[in-house]
Amino acid sequence: xxxxxxxxxxxxxxxxxxxxxxxxxxxxxxxxxxxxxxxxxxxxxxxxxxxxxxxxxxxxxxxxxxxxxxxxxxxxxxxxxxxxxxxxxxxxxxxxxxxxxxxxxxxxxxxxxxxxxxxxxxxxxxxxxxxxxxxxxxxxxxxxxxxxxxxxxxxxxxxxxxxxxxxxxxxxxxxxxxxxxxxxxxxxxxxxxxxxxxxxxxxxxxxxxxxxxxxxxxxxxxxxxxxxxxxxxxxxxxxxxxxxxxxxxxxxx
Numbered sequence: 001x002x003x004x005x006x007x008x009x010x011x012x013x014x015x016x017x018x019x020x021x022x023x024x025x026x027x028x029x030x031x032x033x034x035x036x037x038x039x040x041x042x043x044x045x046x047x048x049x050x051x052x053x054x055x056x057x058x059x060x061x062x063x064x065x066x067x068x069x070x071x072x073x074x075x076x077x078x079x080x081x082x083x084x085x086x087x088x089x090x091x092x093x094x095x096x097x098x099x100x101x102x103x104x105x106x107x108x109x110x111x112x113x114x115x116x117x118x119x120x121x122x123x124x125x126x127x128x129x130x131x132x133x134x135x136x137x138x139x140x141x142x143x144x145x146x147x148x149x150x151x152x153x154x155x156x157x158x159x160x161x162x163x164x165x166x167x168x169x170x171x172x173x174x175x176x177x178x179x180x181x182x183x184x185x186x187x188x189x190x191x192x193x194x195x196x197x198x199x200x201x202x203x204x205x206x207x208x209x210x211x212x213x214x215x216x217x218x219x220x221x222x223x224x225x226x227x228x229x230x231x232x233x234x235x236x237x238x239x240x241x242x243x244x245x246x247x248x249x250x251x252x253x
Contacts, residue, residue: 049078068157077113084113167212193231
């Protein structure tokens with residue numbers, strides 16, 4: 001009888017812990033005019049914010065959040081300080097500590113809220129090429145910055161995230177990130193959603209774009225989910241689409 005009662009207590013405690021975890025997990029998601037957070041996998045979320053542009057109107061911009069053991073690494077800031085603050089508060093309210101923000105290139109849809117993260121003392125992991133394009137070092141006084149060249153591994157929980165520059169495309173500084181535990185690749189604006197147009201080419205290297213994405217595919221052929229900078233997520237077909245799109249661009253020159 002004593003063992004039955006003990007087993008019952010253990011089951012109740014485990015059920016409470018699991019239910020609590022699910023509640024916290026669910027409450028990270030948000031739908032608002034400024035920010036959307038959707039779950040992609042066991043440990044990964046997509047954040048979406050909205051940039052008003054002259055050429056394309058209101059554009060939805062993707063970022064990614066990896067959450068493991070109560071810690072978070074964020075790929076790209078939301079487009080402005082307001083939506084970035086919402087994201088920071090949402091994670092904090094759910095007991096998630098942000099241990100790093102990774103801008104994947106220098107455009108505003110990746111760094112528009114960087115000051116908010118810097119002022120919150122969030123560690124900024126940024127390539128030397130990117131930081132050189134967005135500001136002088138004086139503008140980052142007081143911020144926690146880790147500068148890397150071509151690649152960097154970041155530990156989170158019991159796992160790691162790989163950051164790497166594999167070549168020019170959307171910009172000459174665009175990097176990608178890979179979270180092996182959930183097999184998710186954040187391609188950012190280097191990768192196009194299936195069916196999308198070429199988008200902003202102001203700082204692009206269209207000659208190298210397809211070659212660079214081909215290197216990404218060779219490096220991460222087992223990615224189950226690929227997150228582009230804009231538009232719907234998918235699988236490696238996004239890489240194939242991007243390669244084909246910019247191969248055609250070269251053929252038409």
